[in-house]
Structures are given as C-alpha cells and as structure tokens.
Amino acid sequence: MAKAKLAFVCTDCGASFSKWQGQCAECKAWNTLTEFKEASGSKSRSVSFNGYSGQLSKSVQLLSEVDLADQPRFTSGMEEFDRVLGGGIVKGSVILVGGHPGAGKSTLLLQTMCVLAEQRSALYVTGEESLQQVALRANRLRLPVQKLKMLSETNVEAICQVAQELKPDIMVVDSIQVMHVPDVESAPGSVSQVREAAAWLTRFAKQTGSAVFIVGHVTKDGSLAGPKVLEHMIDCSIMLESSGDTRFRTLRGIKNRFGAVNELGVFAMLDSGMREVKNPSSIFLNRASEPAPGSLVTIIWEGTRPLLVEIQALVDESPFGNPRRVAVGQDSNRLAMLLAVLNRHGGVFTGDQDVFLNVVGGVRIGETGADLAVLLAILSSLRDRALPQDLVVFGELGLSGELRPVPSGQERVQEAIKHGFKRIILPAANKPKKVSEDVQLWPLESLQQVLEVIADL
Numbered sequence: 001m002a003k004a005k006l007a008f009v010c011t012d013c014g015a016s017f018s019k020w021q022g023q024c025a026e027c028k029a030w031n032t033l034t035e036f037k038e039a040s041g042s043k044s045r046s047v048s049f050n051g052y053s054g055q056l057s058k059s060v061q062l063l064s065e066v067d068l069a070d071q072p073r074f075t076s077g078m079e080e081f082d083r084v085l086g087g088g089i090v091k092g093s094v095i096l097v098g099g100h101p102g103a104g105k106s107t108l109l110l111q112t113m114c115v116l117a118e119q120r121s122a123l124y125v126t127g128e129e130s131l132q133q134v135a136l137r138a139n140r141l142r143l144p145v146q147k148l149k150m151l152s153e154t155n156v157e158a159i160c161q162v163a164q165e166l167k168p169d170i171m172v173v174d175s176i177q178v179m180h181v182p183d184v185e186s187a188p189g190s191v192s193q194v195r196e197a198a199a200w201l202t203r204f205a206k207q208t209g210s211a212v213f214i215v216g217h218v219t220k221d222g223s224l225a226g227p228k229v230l231e232h233m234i235d236c237s238i239m240l241e242s243s244g245d246t247r248f249r250t251l252r253g254i255k256n257r258f259g260a261v262n263e264l265g266v267f268a269m270l271d272s273g274m275r276e277v278k279n280p281s282s283i284f285l286n287r288a289s290e291p292a293p294g295s296l297v298t299i300i301w302e303g304t305r306p307l308l309v310e311i312q313a314l315v316d317e318s319p320f321g322n323p324r325r326v327a328v329g330q331d332s333n334r335l336a337m338l339l340a341v342l343n344r345h346g347g348v349f350t351g352d353q354d355v356f357l358n359v360v361g362g363v364r365i366g367e368t369g370a371d372l373a374v375l376l377a378i379l380s381s382l383r384d385r386a387l388p389q390d391l392v393v394f395g396e397l398g399l400s401g402e403l404r405p406v407p408s409g410q411e412r413v414q415e416a417i418k419h420g421f422k423r424i425i426l427p428a429a430n431k432p433k434k435v436s437e438d439v440q441l442w443p444l445e446s447l448q449q450v451l452e453v454i455a456d457l
Helices: 079-085 105-116 131-140 156-166 191-208 229-233 332-346 371-382 409-418 447-456
Strands: 006-010 033-037 094-099 122-126 149-152 170-174 211-217 236-241 248-256 264-270 273-276 295-302 305-317 325-328 353-359 391-393 423-427 440-444
Touching: 033 191, 079 236, 079 248, 079 264, 079 273, 094 105, 094 191, 094 229, 105 122, 105 131, 105 170, 105 211, 105 273, 122 131, 122 156, 131 149, 149 156, 156 191, 191 211, 191 229, 295 371, 295 409, 305 371, 305 409, 325 332, 332 353, 332 371, 332 447, 353 371, 371 391, 371 447, 409 423, 440 447
Parallel strands: 094 211, 094 236, 122 149, 122 170, 170 211, 295 391, 325 353, 391 423, 423 440
Antiparallel strands: 006 033, 236 248, 248 264, 264 273, 295 305, 305 353
C-alpha cells in the first residue's frame, strides 16, 4: 500500500509546500502552514451522482453553443438575504456562510429552510447539534416545521447518498468543521478533512443541481477557519457579522460568482429570530438630540445601495511624545494619510494630538467616499465646534487637496434628501442636475473651499 504524501498548506493563501517552514514564501504570513495528507495513489474511486459516469468527452461544448440564458434563481424568502446572494439562490451553487459563534448563522438558515420547505424540497443536515436541539429552536421561533427534512450525520459520503435519494432543491450542511470523509486519515476540522468534505459537497451540487449552503466557523482574528482554498472551491462566500453590544447583524458578501460583491444586508436578532431591516440607514443615524462636536453624517456605497452612517471623532492633546491614531471601522493608514492632507493643504496641525475615529453601528468603510466626512469630524472635535445636524458630506480627497468625485453621486444625494438632510457638501463633479429648492448644495473642488464653507456654518 502506497504511503500517503505529506504537504504543508498555508491557511491564508492556500499555497502548498513539501516541508514545514515558519513563513509562507507566497504571502509572507508567519506560522500559517498546516500539515496536509495528500490522497494515496494506491486506490482511486470514481464518484458518481445522478448517473454521471466520468466520460468527460461527452460534456465538451463549443463556447459559441453555450446557453446564455440567465441562471435560474429562486428567492430565499428574505429580501436582504437575496440582495447579498445577488438576487436569489442559484441552482447548483455552493454558498459558504461564515460568522462568529452566536452571530445567528444557524438561526438564519433554519428560518430560510423552514420557509422554503413549504414550496420546495429542502434538507437540513446538522452535525453539531442533535435533532431535538434544532427542533426546540424552531418551536421557540414559531417556524413552520411540517415539511423540512432533517438529518443528523457527519459522514459526507452518507450525506451525499441520502441527498441523492431525496433530490433536495436546497441543502444546508452545519457545519463543515465537523464533517469527515472516511478515506482521509485525520481528525474532523483539519485541513485535509475540510478540503475533501468541501470537494464532495461541491461535486454533488454541480452534478445534481441542488443548492448547498455550508456553514463555517471563523478564527479569533475574524478570518474563516480552514484552508484558504475552501473559498476558491465555492461559488459564494458571505459573512454574518455582529458586535457584542448590539442586536443588529450585518450579512456581507465577500465572493459571489452570480452577483456583486460587498453587498450588505442588515438583520435584527429578536426573540422571534432574525428579522430584516428594510431601511438600514435609520439604525445608524440614532444621533443625540443636541449637536455634538466631532459628529458628522456621510453617505457610503455598499454594493448596490447608499447607506447613511455617522462618523465620530475625538481629538485630545497627547500626553506622550508619539500621538495615537486609532480608527474603528476605517483603515488606520488612510486616517494617517488624511491627517497629512489636512496639515499640508488645510493648515491644521494635529501632530501633537491623539486622534480617535469611530464609525457608529459597527459598519466598516471600505471606500473613499467618506474621506471628507472623516476630516471634517476631526476638525469639529479639534475646534470643539459642533456642525449642523442637517448637514451631510461625502467625497474623496486627493493628496494635492482636491475633492474628487465618487461613484453614484446622484443616488447618494437622493438618499440624504429622503432622510431629511437639507445641506449637502459634495464634489463639484457629483452635482445633480436638479434638486429640491429647500435643499442647499455646495459642489466644491478642493479642501480649501470646504474649510471656507464650514467656517460660515
């Protein structure tokens, strides 16, 4: 019997090496190589689902003959969930749902499956919880449980065999870290088992047309547990995020072969389960009744819609020789760059001040449209002067102090007006052609012009 070969796989980038080393030569990360036993060459099996015989020549097509019709989709029953998925669930797709323990992954999927089971064939596979525990949760949430098929199993081969007989339209596997393939000689949750189990489920989904949801845990640093190649094998990767002091959950798309990435869905965790938040801007704008220095609202673009968020800044004299720069929800390197722009082109020196920045509601800003709001919030705190509560600003700042346009400027202005903001500072290139008479616009071209307008407010 041939001896299994050993390889060492980087959990950050998926690179493979023949021997262990402290640093990955590809991504330069330290202590990320994990032992992986490659499949033995002494034995090979052909896996067949739904009559697939492995004769690849019969499945070859000319590119010009490929059907260009849209992939068939069906709704999950939740608009926010469908938004992150790109418009609905695609048949034959494999969707990875990650999140911290207690974020609500199982609750969200159980609600979705119970609703879909009323109209479609649905199978829920649980490996971490017993069937009684899942049933108790469903009864507590008052979900329709009459038609949802349940299976408690951790053997991936057995799961695929049962699913081949039932032919479900949608299947949930909770979770990939406890699943195992009998031929792989390692513990469940290891790199080898996670990789092979995901390969089995992906092959099953593609050959039968069943949509498969895979639940995955995250590590202490917030990244998905398991090898990075797991994200390359699936079609869609979404993360359910939460902070410890809020009942709101954000569902964010990271990878999607059938829709836009970086989509954001917002849910509220209630006693009755996960509920959609139709107007997410409202939950991030719960501001104080009186204007406060260092607080300002901006409009960011998340996926396919605008989102109003509050930026808060606190500037205080530093007691140490090296002032602190702390950013929560914003890139710290970009904060340092914006402070340099403020000093060089705005004449405002903060080199002896501690600067703390926070995006309210746990939102992470990944675009440049909030640059102007960040600087004005810092300036407001530094001068201890509150800005008007009906003011909203957006725009990207260049290193030469110019105010650059951002995508979807018209939609951002409309979102601000819809929420009652009457004064808007924006890049000149984003000026809308028509706006209501009771709304005051300042389309500007540089940071210097912005500071002149702010001085008069």
